[in-house]
Amino acid sequence: xDLINLNLTGPDWSLVVPQLIVFGLxxxxxxxDAFLPNERHYxxxxxxxxxxxAAAMVALYWQHGEDRATFNGAFRADGLTVFLSVIILSAAxxxxxxxxxxxxxxxxxxxIGEFYVLLAFSILGAxxxxxxxxxxxxxxxxxxxxxxxxxxxAFAKRRVTSVEGALKYFLLxxxxxxxxxxxxxxxxGLTGSTNLDEIRSAIQDxxxxxxxQEASLLLALLLLTVGLGFKIAAVPFHMWTPDAYDxxxxxxxxxxxxxxxxxxxxxxxxxxVQGLGPMRNDWTDLLAVLALITMAFGNIVxxxxxxxxxxxxxxxxxxxxxxxxxxAAYQAREGTGFGSGNGAGSADLGVSSVLYYILAYTFMxxxxxxxxxxxxxxxxxxxxxxxxGLASSNPAAAVAMTIFMVSLMGVPPLLGFYAKYYxxxxxxxxxxxxxxxxxxxLSAVSxxxxxxxxxxxxxxxxxxxxxxxxxxxxxxxxxxxxIANLALGLFSSRLVDLADRWTGALT
Amino acid sequence: xxxxxxxxxxxxxAALFIIGMMGVLIRRNILIIFMCVELMVTAANxxxxxxxxxxxxxxxxxxxxxxxxxxxxxxAVGLAIIIALSRRVRTPVDVDExxxxxx
Numbered sequence: 001x002d003l004i005n006l007n008l009t010g011p012d013w014s015l016v017v018p019q020l021i022v023f024g025l026x027x028x029x030x031x032x033d034a035f036l037p038n039e040r041h042y043x044x045x046x047x048x049x050x051x052x053x054a055a056a057m058v059a060l061y062w063q064h065g066e067d068r069a070t071f072n073g074a075f076r077a078d079g080l081t082v083f084l085s086v087i088i089l090s091a092a093x094x095x096x097x098x099x100x101x102x103x104x105x106x107x108x109x110x111x112i113g114e115f116y117v118l119l120a121f122s123i124l125g126a127x128x129x130x131x132x133x134x135x136x137x138x139x140x141x142x143x144x145x146x147x148x149x150x151x152x153x154a155f156a157k158r159r160v161t162s163v164e165g166a167l168k169y170f171l172l173x174x175x176x177x178x179x180x181x182x183x184x185x186x187x188x189g190l191t192g193s194t195n196l197d198e199i200r201s202a203i204q205d206x207x208x209x210x211x212x213q214e215a216s217l218l219l220a221l222l223l224l225t226v227g228l229g230f231k232i233a234a235v236p237f238h239m240w241t242p243d244a245y246d247x248x249x250x251x252x253x254x255x256x257x258x259x260x261x262x263x264x265x266x267x268x269x270x271x272x273v274q275g276l277g278p279m280r281n282d283w284t285d286l287l288a289v290l291a292l293i294t295m296a297f298g299n300i301v302x303x304x305x306x307x308x309x310x311x312x313x314x315x316x317x318x319x320x321x322x323x324x325x326x327x328a329a330y331q332a333r334e335g336t337g338f339g340s341g342n343g344a345g346s347a348d349l350g351v352s353s354v355l356y357y358i359l360a361y362t363f364m365x366x367x368x369x370x371x372x373x374x375x376x377x378x379x380x381x382x383x384x385x386x387x388x389g390l391a392s393s394n395p396a397a398a399v400a401m402t403i404f405m406v407s408l409m410g411v412p413p414l415l416g417f418y419a420k421y422y423x424x425x426x427x428x429x430x431x432x433x434x435x436x437x438x439x440x441x442l443s444a445v446s447x448x449x450x451x452x453x454x455x456x457x458x459x460x461x462x463x464x465x466x467x468x469x470x471x472x473x474x475x476x477x478x479x480x481x482x483i484a485n486l487a488l489g490l491f492s493s494r495l496v497d498l499a500d501r502w503t504g505a506l507t
Numbered sequence: 508x509x510x511x512x513x514x515x516x517x518x519x520x521a522a523l524f525i526i527g528m529m530g531v532l533i534r535r536n537i538l539i540i541f542m543c544v545e546l547m548v549t550a551a552n553x554x555x556x557x558x559x560x561x562x563x564x565x566x567x568x569x570x571x572x573x574x575x576x577x578x579x580x581x582x583a584v585g586l587a588i589i590i591a592l593s594r595r596v597r598t599p600v601d602v603d604e605x606x607x608x609x610x
Contacts, residue, residue: 091527136570143577147584154588160595165606171540171600174581175531181574185551189558194566243608269530310610
């Protein structure tokens with residue numbers, strides 16, 4: 001009996017260099033944390049983290065253009081891996097810039113070395129999820145990313161809200177993981193493999209033959225959607241989001257609103273598009289409904305929030321909805337996508353619009369949380385009133401916040417507009433006119449709560465003076481994100497083209 | 508009574524999974540919720556191994572091993588968070604007490 005069908009070729013290590021660099025970074029940080037004198041921790045570990053992520057970004061350059069799998073198909077180096085890794089590593093660099101001084105001065109925190117180590121492991125998990133070609137790899141990646149984020153949420157361990165937010169995040173997170181494993185078990189049982197490509201070909205036969213397996217596959221699909229829906233905070237699986245975002249230290253909130261969400265979307269694209277692509281008629285309908293209720297709920301509840309962090313939490317739920325619209329528009333059509341394309345592979349507007357959206361969302365959302373952190377540095381809280389009169393006391397910060405708010409709202413020519421534009425185009429192209437209309441209408445609703453922040457900054461008198469604080473790294477990070485929001489929109493067609501060409505390899 | 512087949516294992520696993528899920532939804536004690544999640548993970552492992560047995564492949568069993576490792580890591584993180592909370596809150600094991608954060 002041939003129980004093991006092993007293909008005993010060694011793995012191709014050259015394909016995993018960026019991921020290995022981040023892994024190495026995590027280990028180096030662990031060692032330095034133990035052996036470096038305490039007073040040097042802050043400077044050294046910050047610098048080494050930034051260098052490590054930058055090095056991983058450079059190493060990605062050699063992954064560009066590859067389309068190969070190694071480790072028995074468990075690790076894929078393809079366009080999707082590169083695009084998502086660029087997003088995740090940018091988020092990592094920006095998170096370090098935003099959080100360094102904030103975490104250093106946080107009261108009742110854990111040692112700062114642990115912050116950077118956990119951050120590195122979370123990034124590594126997200127990178128592995130993006131590169132997964134196998135359900136096992138995908139699951140381990142997404143768990144590594146989540147587990148580190150649970151601890152980061154509780155980083156201010158002497159503050160009740162921080163730990164309470166972490167506990168809620170943790171309980172719902174592991175509940176979702178359990179559902180996810182069960183769904184993966186059924187997917188494996190019904191298709192006979194954990195490898196995504198083999199799952200795809202097995203399902204192709206099932207769909208073509210209309211076997212009776214269809215019903216249980218649908219159940220597995222439903223459970224997968226529930227499990228991953230928790231990770232990306234889609235309604236009705238969003239209950240943890242406002243509390244976890246509110247409780248976590250502000251820069252961590254910015255981080256966890258982007259990286260675990262990017263990992264979750266990476267997992268959805270890998271499983272749904274790459275693995276379950278032949279069943280797309282089933283899951284696009286499911287995601288379309290999920291997208292509608294997520295957008296509607298997030299935008300409407302955000303209106304009533306006075307706490308900026310809770311408001312941004314509901315706004316991030318709404319943005320999950322916009323991204324789901326792009327996935328619901330997936331149709332694996334033949335031909336070229338936006339712009340020229342290469343004509344050879346089948347391109348799809350849905351997936352590339354989601355990828356571009358995640359990129360835009362990274363710069364908008366971390367930016368908004370960075371300004372909140374900047375305000376908190378100067379002795380203010382995080383309610384709407386704390387932003388009163390910011391324009392007169394510090395015009396630069398007010399302009400930055402305005403740009404992030406308006407970009408999140410989706411006003412041209414900022415980055416957020418292009419992101420929404422491509423999602424809407426993809427939805428119309430897939431005959432989801434009602435969904436495209438919903439995006440437009442709900443964006444108009446979102447103007448109310450985004451512009452309220454701007455109005456408070458410019459028209460309300462300041463309550464008290466800002467304290468003085470030197471945060472050059474944070475300021476530099478905000479400046480980078482402002483420039484990205486202003487300028488990246490201009491290159492949008494080229495970026496979407498790249499995403500397009502790279503996702504073409506998937507289908 | 509026929510031979511015990513893969514379906515028996517799948518039914519047992521589904522039953523365990525549903526018991527665990529009901530426990531998470533109904534119970535208010537954090538530790539019991541946590542144990543119920545572990546029950547769900549175990550049920551999923553049983554499915555993985557049953558399917559692996561039926562399909563004659565080792566992928567299911569190796570997946571189950573990875574899952575067990577991840578569950579252990581989850582337990583470590585979760586208990587650490589509960590301990591950190593128990594130093595701040597008087598009755599940390601009741602989820603209804605977790606209401607500092609709310610709209």
